[in-house]
Structures are given as structure tokens and as C-alpha cells.
Amino acid sequence: MAICLDCDREMLTAPSCVVSTLHLAGAPFPLTPYGRDGTSAPGGGRCGDCGVEPGGFHHLGCDLQQCPRCQRQLLSCGCPFDELGGAEEDGDVEPVVAVVSDGDSQLDELGHRRCPQCGSTSVIPIFYGRSNPAMEQLAAARQIELAGRSFGPDQPSNRCRDCEHAWSRQAS
Numbered sequence: 001m002a003i004c005l006d007c008d009r010e011m012l013t014a015p016s017c018v019v020s021t022l023h024l025a026g027a028p029f030p031l032t033p034y035g036r037d038g039t040s041a042p043g044g045g046r047c048g049d050c051g052v053e054p055g056g057f058h059h060l061g062c063d064l065q066q067c068p069r070c071q072r073q074l075l076s077c078g079c080p081f082d083e084l085g086g087a088e089e090d091g092d093v094e095p096v097v098a099v100v101s102d103g104d105s106q107l108d109e110l111g112h113r114r115c116p117q118c119g120s121t122s123v124i125p126i127f128y129g130r131s132n133p134a135m136e137q138l139a140a141a142r143q144i145e146l147a148g149r150s151f152g153p154d155q156p157s158n159r160c161r162d163c164e165h166a167w168s169r170q171a172s
Contacts, residue, residue, distance in 0.1 A: 004050075004059040006083075012046075016056025022068060022081040029068035029081070031057050038143055039064040039135075048132035060084070063129065070113065072125045076157075115160035122161040 002011045007018040022029045034040065034047050035054035044054055050062035058065040060083070065074040069081075113123040126145045127135060138144045145159050156166035 006060055011059050012051035014051070014056075014059075015053045017050075017052065017059040018057075019060055019083065020057050022083050024069065024079065024081055026082070031068050032066060034058055034064075037064075037066050039066070039138060048135070063127075063132075064135065072113070073127060113158060115158075115163060115165055116167060117165040118160060118163040120160050120162040123158050124161060126155075126157050126159055126166065128155070 003009065004011050004014065004017055007014065007016075009017075016033075020031055022031065033055050034052050034057065035044070039047070040054060046053055047058060047062060047064055049064050050059040052058055052062075061075060063073070063075060066072070067074040067077040067079050069079045070077050114121055115123055124142065124144055126147050128147050131139070131146050135144065135146060139146045142161060147155070155168060157168045159166045
């Protein structure tokens with residue numbers, strides 16, 4: 001039995017989590033309901049990770065939850081949402097309104113990740129860990145790339161679909 005810390009419900013049987021919006025320095029970032037976020041399970045069933053029903057909101061910590069700011073995997077994107085602990089000690093949160101540096105990659109004015117090699121925004125996240133049918137479906141559609149079970153700081157976390165360049169935002 002796994003109880004969501006945010007909605008206090010059993011994750012595998014609750015129709016949805018109550019968290020529908022995250023905040024960054026107070027600014028709202030609405031979450032996309034499961035099934036409308038490109039992660040629906042084959043046959044339209046419950047989420048293969050957190051168990052929410054189609055149309056519901058993923059429980060925070062779900063492997064398939066997409067970040068409403070950068071469109072990457074929320075669990076590992078690093079966006080400092082208030083609900084997830086907020087910004088670093090300096091409190092500076094730079095809004096995504098222009099091309100900003102993100103390690104070796106760039107974000108455009110809409111928050112889409114840019115390839116550091118060719119500048120394309122056709123960038124997909126690379127997921128590490130155990131996959132499920134929904135993730136395999138996304139990988140088949142080239143919306144994500146599935147990799148090994150363990151992730152290290154030198155392993156790539158992004159791949160450009162245009163030039164096939166792979167890089168890690170952790171790498172310096």
C-alpha cells in the first residue's frame with residue numbers, strides 16, 4: 001500500500017491526486033491531466049506508475065509526470081517548485097522567458113530545451129530505470145528514450161531527435 005503524501009489517498013486506487021498546479025516563486029504552473037500529457041497507458045487504463053485514472057492528476061513522484069515548466073520528467077528535472085522544496089538558498093528563480101543557459105543546453109522562450117550542437121528544440125528526455133508499457137509506447141513514438149537502470153552524472157539525460165546528439169545537463 002502506497003499513500004500519497006499530498007492527497008492522503010492510496011495511490012493505486014485513487015482516481016486522481018489533488019495537486020493540479022505547482023508554483024515557482026508563487027507563479028502557477030498547471031499540471032496536465034494523465035492521458036492528455038502523452039503518457040496514457042495502452043487501452044486507456046490507469047497510469048502504470050502511480051495508478052491514477054485517465055483525466056486525473058499524477059501523484060507527485062510519479063515517474064511519468066511531466067514538468068509543467070520544462071516538459072521533462074518532473075521527478076528529475078530540477079525545476080525548483082515551491083511544493084518540491086523551492087529554490088536554492090539564494091532564492092533566485094529565473095523565469096523561462098528568454099533563451100537561458102542550462103548547463104550544456106539552452107531553453108528557448110517557451111521553456112523548450114535546445115540542443116547544444118544544432119540548436120534544435122526537437123529534444124527528448126532519456127529515462128533511466130524500470131520501464132512500463134506506457135513508457136515503451138512513448139519510446140516507440142520517439143517522445144522519450146529508454147536507457148539502462150542506473151543513472152550517473154556522466155550519462156546523457158537528453159537526446160536531439162534531429163542530429164542524434166546526446167548530452168547530460170549534469171555534466172560541466
